[in-house]
Amino acid sequence: MIPHEQFRMTPSRRAILDGISGAACHPTADEVYEMVRRALPRVSLGTVYRNLELLTRHGLIRTLADGRGQRHYDAVLEDHCHVRCEACGRVDDVRVTSPGQLVDAVEDGGGYDIHGYRLSFTGLCPDCASERERSAPGRQLEGGDDESQGNED
Numbered sequence: 001m002i003p004h005e006q007f008r009m010t011p012s013r014r015a016i017l018d019g020i021s022g023a024a025c026h027p028t029a030d031e032v033y034e035m036v037r038r039a040l041p042r043v044s045l046g047t048v049y050r051n052l053e054l055l056t057r058h059g060l061i062r063t064l065a066d067g068r069g070q071r072h073y074d075a076v077l078e079d080h081c082h083v084r085c086e087a088c089g090r091v092d093d094v095r096v097t098s099p100g101q102l103v104d105a106v107e108d109g110g111g112y113d114i115h116g117y118r119l120s121f122t123g124l125c126p127d128c129a130s131e132r133e134r135s136a137p138g139r140q141l142e143g144g145d146d147e148s149q150g151n152e153d
Contacts, residue, residue: 007058013051015039020061026072026091064091079116085125
């Protein structure tokens with residue numbers, strides 16, 4: 001973490017932080033860049049990348065690896081879980097009502113003193129699941145012909 005006296009909240013850092021905080025899901029650096037360009041049209045991609053790293057080191061955002069080589073950024077700093085789409089890489093928050101049971105199990109089972117956690121689920125987001133359903137081979141359409149239903153003449 002960077003000492004507070006060495007950190008200045010510049011307009012580009014504020015725009016990056018606001019963009020991540022206001023995002024519905026966890027954006028990638030390229031998505032953050034597109035958001036920031038709306039407020040600061042002359043900002044460079046390099047500036048966004050450098051400031052994402054700085055904001056992460058300073059503890060103002062979290063960096064999430066998506067398992068596909070992309071980094072996503074999160075402004076929610078409390079411990080919480082994520083779900084990642086295996087098809088498109090989208091990352092969303094998941095609110096777990098009793099994560100304390102997991103922490104207790106790890107502490108009791110291994111003797112660890114847990115200070116935090118990062119738990120991530122994988123699956124298909126609603127858009128990708130819907131797309132997969134629409135494009136599934138052999139899928140019968142409503143009111144299909146006799147051949148698709150296995151009837152012979």
